[in-house]
Amino acid sequence: MHLEQPLSEKEFDDLDQFLLSDRCSDDAMTMDTLHGYLTAIAIGPETIMPAEWLPLVWGEDEAAAPKWKNKKEEEKIINLIMRFMNEVLITFEVSPKEFEPLYCEHEYEGKTLIDPEAWCWGFWEGVELRAEAWERIWDSEVAELIRPIYLLGADEIEEEELKEVDDPVKVHALALEIEANVPAIYRYWLPLRKGAVETVKREEPKVGRNDDCPCGSGKKYKKCCGADAA
Structure with missing residues (x-):
């Protein structure tokens, strides 16, 4: 298994700052939300390709894509997100018990408490991608x-x-419960997990049964190659 380097502190901060910048929409995910989202995708019932899940990082509106400075910046940020996902995947493959949700903390009545809502919101967004499954x-x-x-x-x-x-x-x-529960959710789906379903695009127009056969025989398709296919 090829192990990529986890994000450095600087790379983490670069991605964090970009997601919070005015070049992303107000609906773009923050790092804790993104981590929850990637976790659900990583451990869920079906493999989901980046082409499907990546656009939702920027917001639900299709027009919410970032205002990139240039192609180099776009490649850099996308690469950081993919490596962030890879970190999640590798943690579950190598040592699920060491998984830690990326929670925020806040002060409440003199105590430091965990605020997991943004992480959970992201996880639920990932669940919604395959809600039926x-x-x-x-x-x-x-x-x-x-x-x-x-x-x-x-x-x-x-x-x-x-x-x-x-x-x-x-x-x-509840946040502490979730941290303990996620590895068990991963183990539940592991033997049931399905691979990605790839949609094959038809490059040529479909031939109707009563159309002339494309082989050039002069016969109707249903009486020529269509009959062979049947």
Whole structure:
């Protein structure tokens, strides 16, 4: 397995500052949200290609792509994001128990508490890319393991569930649960994980059954090569 170097502190800061800069839309992901997003993609039920997930880093609007200074800058930032993803993938491949979500911290009543909401929001964005495939986990023995991420990351939760996340101390406790649970979620999907489904684009127009056969025989397609295909 080829191991790329993890992001250096400077590279991490460069990516962080770019995502926060005015050349990205207000909806662009921050580093903690991006880390949650990449984690869901890395451990989920299906392989998702960068061409699908990368545009959403900049925001849900297709017109939200960054205002690049030049091609070199674009290549640099994309490379940093891909290496950031690679770090996540390698951690799960080599040592899932060492995985650490990229959480923010804040002060509350004299204590330093974890604020995992941005990370969870990003994770849930990754789940939404394959929402139907993720449904299976809710009927499994590990359903409770993903519930804290749902509580903090989903756009809407049930009214009776709000009391579970209405206090920073409760949220801090959920953050610790999530850190412990993510490796188990990874292990759940590992034997079930499907490869990427590639859409094959037809380069030539489809031939109708009643069209002239493209082989040049002069016969209708259904009575020539179409009959052979059938």
